[in-house]
Amino acid sequence: MRNLLLFLVITVCHTGMASDLQLATKQTIESEELQEIRDIYVRLPKGYDFTSQEYPVIYLLHGQWDLLAAASTINLLDGQIPNFILVAINSSGPELRPQKDQHSSFDNFLLKELKPYIEAQYRVADYSILSGHSNSGRFVLNQWLRTTHSFSTYFAFSPSLDDGFIVEQALKVDNLSDRPPLKVTMANEGEHMSAPFKRLTSLVESDKHRSALFENESHNSTKHPSLKFALTTTFPEWEASYEVKTAGFDTHIKHFNDLSEKFGFKVNAPTNSLVRLTAYYAMQDNDNASAELNKYVKHLSTTKPDGIESLFEIVDYFSNNEMGSTATSLTTVICQQSPAHIKCQ
Numbered sequence: 001m002r003n004l005l006l007f008l009v010i011t012v013c014h015t016g017m018a019s020d021l022q023l024a025t026k027q028t029i030e031s032e033e034l035q036e037i038r039d040i041y042v043r044l045p046k047g048y049d050f051t052s053q054e055y056p057v058i059y060l061l062h063g064q065w066d067l068l069a070a071a072s073t074i075n076l077l078d079g080q081i082p083n084f085i086l087v088a089i090n091s092s093g094p095e096l097r098p099q100k101d102q103h104s105s106f107d108n109f110l111l112k113e114l115k116p117y118i119e120a121q122y123r124v125a126d127y128s129i130l131s132g133h134s135n136s137g138r139f140v141l142n143q144w145l146r147t148t149h150s151f152s153t154y155f156a157f158s159p160s161l162d163d164g165f166i167v168e169q170a171l172k173v174d175n176l177s178d179r180p181p182l183k184v185t186m187a188n189e190g191e192h193m194s195a196p197f198k199r200l201t202s203l204v205e206s207d208k209h210r211s212a213l214f215e216n217e218s219h220n221s222t223k224h225p226s227l228k229f230a231l232t233t234t235f236p237e238w239e240a241s242y243e244v245k246t247a248g249f250d251t252h253i254k255h256f257n258d259l260s261e262k263f264g265f266k267v268n269a270p271t272n273s274l275v276r277l278t279a280y281y282a283m284q285d286n287d288n289a290s291a292e293l294n295k296y297v298k299h300l301s302t303t304k305p306d307g308i309e310s311l312f313e314i315v316d317y318f319s320n321n322e323m324g325s326t327a328t329s330l331t332t333v334i335c336q337q338s339p340a341h342i343k344c345q
Helices: 002-017 063-076 105-121 135-145 165-171 191-204 223-234 249-263 271-282 287-303 307-320 324-337
Strands: 025-031 036-043 055-060 085-089 124-133 153-157 182-187 210-214
Touching (some): 025 105, 036 063, 036 105, 055 105, 063 223, 105 124, 124 223, 135 165, 153 223, 182 191, 182 223, 210 223, 249 287, 271 287, 271 324, 287 307, 287 324
Parallel strands (some): 055 085, 055 124, 153 182, 182 210
Antiparallel strands (some): 025 036, 036 085
């Protein structure tokens, strides 16, 4: 009976705390270019409200269909790629069809209305990706082939190539290596798509532009592996290796400073990585470990809004796992850095 009552209490508590999962926030934009109100969905990275950091943006076409796939893929790659603001744009049909030598109404909406709106409303870094699948992938390729560019990188997944338009336009360009980085993929979709895909990739494949053929994927199922391929090849070695992490604070932070310089926006070491390394050095008893511990504690306590709380969580862990002397030593270091904290009084 006691176990049954306990089960009922737990069930009631979980039911009472249940809430709808919010994947993104729906917003509407009154567009003069489109002469209508257009829906978009904005997904902010975890911790956005607790920092002053600027974030790169992924602008995702076919947002009404592809938001879930994109958000889940980004979540699975947590720590291996940057934290992104994801902007999913409701878009489909003829508005995405490329037009020769002119901008469509949707082009103008994207470049003159939506992008400036996002840049004004959110803390965005000077780095953005335009991503599309199927006919929106063709739209992305057409944007990439133009001489002026509003995005840092372009992703086109299983783009509609069977009408020959994109390959025809690509053949007219003298030097495709001048274009921003492109990632383009194709699923197993038959010769009418694979033939122009091979022709296109023969023109663009390089260290800068990458392609992949997913022969075991269908048109729809390729969304996950395509985005994973595009993100991991755009941001290779984003996560610091074990050797870098354990080489010391200065080497660890240099890894992220180098990423900042390479991509043009500020990249900070993840808090969870900093916390684990703080614990790593706290459990060692030598002069070098003590020096490294002081650096990590200072960095967490002065640069991370939740840094002090994270440090005292490590103290609690040590205390609860029969490592009292380690907990005491770490508390001493923390309080030397932050003597005014309530737990240091």
